[in-house]
Amino acid sequence: MRLSIPIQSHYYERKRIMRLFEAKNLTKKYDKTVLDHLDFSINEGEVVGVIGVSGCGKSTLARLVSGIEKPSSGSLLYQGKPVDFKKGRKDIQLILQNSIESFSPRMKIRVFLYEPYHYFYHLHKNEALDCIKKILKQVGMDESCLEKYPHELSGGQLQRIAIARALIIHPRLLICDEITSSLDHVVQREIIELLKKFVEKNHISILFISHDLSLVHEFCHQVLVLNNGKIIEKGTIQQLYKSENEVVQNLLKAAYLNS
Ligand SMILES: Nc1ncnc2c1ncn2[C@@H]1O[C@H](COP(=O)(O)OP(=O)(O)OP(=O)(O)O)[C@@H](O)[C@H]1O
Ligand SMILES: [Mg+2]
Known part of the structure; x- marks a missing residue:
């Protein structure tokens, strides 16, 4: 090649x-x-x-x-x-090879992406939703994924969601281990x-x-x-x-x- x-x-x-x-x-x-x-x-x-x-x-x-x-x-x-x-x-944020392991199986993607807004920025759900939609677009994902559970998404889609979550936090250094x-x-x-x-x-x-x-x-x-x-x-x-x-x-x- x-x-x-x-x-x-x-x-x-x-x-x-x-x-x-x-x-x-x-x-x-x-x-x-x-x-x-x-x-x-x-x-x-x-x-x-x-x-x-x-x-x-x-x-x-x-x-x-x-x-x-x-x-x-x-x-x-x-x-x-x-x-x-x-x-x-x-x-400093870390993304791992098997993103599925960083997702909680019973947590919808919406909640997974809302967590950092709540934890780091104390944003209310409705305020965060606009930002979440924006970042989803940036990582090439459709809003429909928000109501899905991790097992309903492909490996590539989960990796995009993991990247979206890491980027929501606005890191200066992203560590990607075999992602x-x-x-x-x-x-x-x-x-x-x-x-x-x-x-x-x-x-x-x-x-x-x-x-x-x-x-x-x-x-x-x-x-x-x-x-x-x-x-x-x-x-x-x-x-x-x-x-x-x-x-x-x-x-x-x-x-x-x-x-
Ligand atoms: N918690 C631990 N306790 C003891 N030894 C460990 C621990 N974590 C890693 N090691 C050892 O450290 C060495 C390096 O492991 P590491 O996982 O960092 O390698 P790697 O370069 O990431 O390998 P790979 O390419 O297979 O992912 C290995 O010999 C491993 O067995
Ligand atoms: Mg390794």
């Missing part, structure tokens, strides 16, 4: 690039060390890809950056200060196009974890390659293609063979 040309080549030509998020010496140990002194940063409006073989620590990284788990050592900075996950909960993995190619592309629009329009940043290099190539400004809990390569996808690191070369080769 031929990879398309990334759309974001002008990103680094922008005059002022503001650092949004930073990980310093980030380490996570369970019974063994899973993440080992990671250093990286994410700028405002930047999409940072994370790739690496299964078990290399990508989801663990997502859990640390989103505050679901605490690091064993090291620091996480948001706008230059240690992240206060209680206060910053709104700013397109269970979807077919057409729907994958649609979801990426949707996220691209939000990055361009609202200038949000994304930590995009994926094993699909063609999506990473198309979508990410910068890519981190994780291996055995360490960042072994960091740069634009074009720089990765020039990497002499054997693990990186094998990842790139595997991506071509699978495509």
Whole structure:
């Protein structure tokens, strides 16, 4: 498969690039060390890809950056200060691969989307409904889904609803952990196009974890390659293609063979 040309080549030509998020010496140990002194940063409006073989620590990284788990050592900075996950909960949102797991089976989509308006903005149901309709349109969903239960929607539709809910909260950083993995190619592309629009329009940043290099190539400004809990390569996808690191070369080769 031929990879398309990334759309974001002008990103680094922008005059002022503001650092949004930073990980310093980030380490996570369970019974063994899973993440080992990671250093990286994410700028405002930047999409940072994370790739690496299964078990290399990508989801663990997502859990640390989103505050679901605490690091064993090291620091996480948001706008230059240690992240206060209680206060910053709104700013950093996580979307997972299987959105169905984040839905309550007996909760209609309407209630699922209303929750963040109630919790973060104390909006009344009727006030929120207008906003909900607007965001549904933005993610390409019909209003009729509001009266449905999660099991009545497809994987791609649920993923759009999960994105809508994350965006309702107006995050500055969205962490996407393999969010397109269970979807077919057409729907994958649609979801990426949707996220691209939000990055361009609202200038949000994304930590995009994926094993699909063609999506990473198309979508990410910068890519981190994780291996055995360490960042072994960091740069634009074009720089990765020039990497002499054997693990990186094998990842790139595997991506071509699978495509
Ligand atoms: N709560 C936990 N307790 C102990 N070990 C864990 C825990 N969570 C993850 N691990 C271990 O950490 C390592 C990294 O797991 P992680 O889920 O982060 O990998 P991954 O890169 O996301 O893999 P995949 O591509 O398959 O999703 C694995 O060896 C896993 O067994
Ligand atoms: Mg994972």
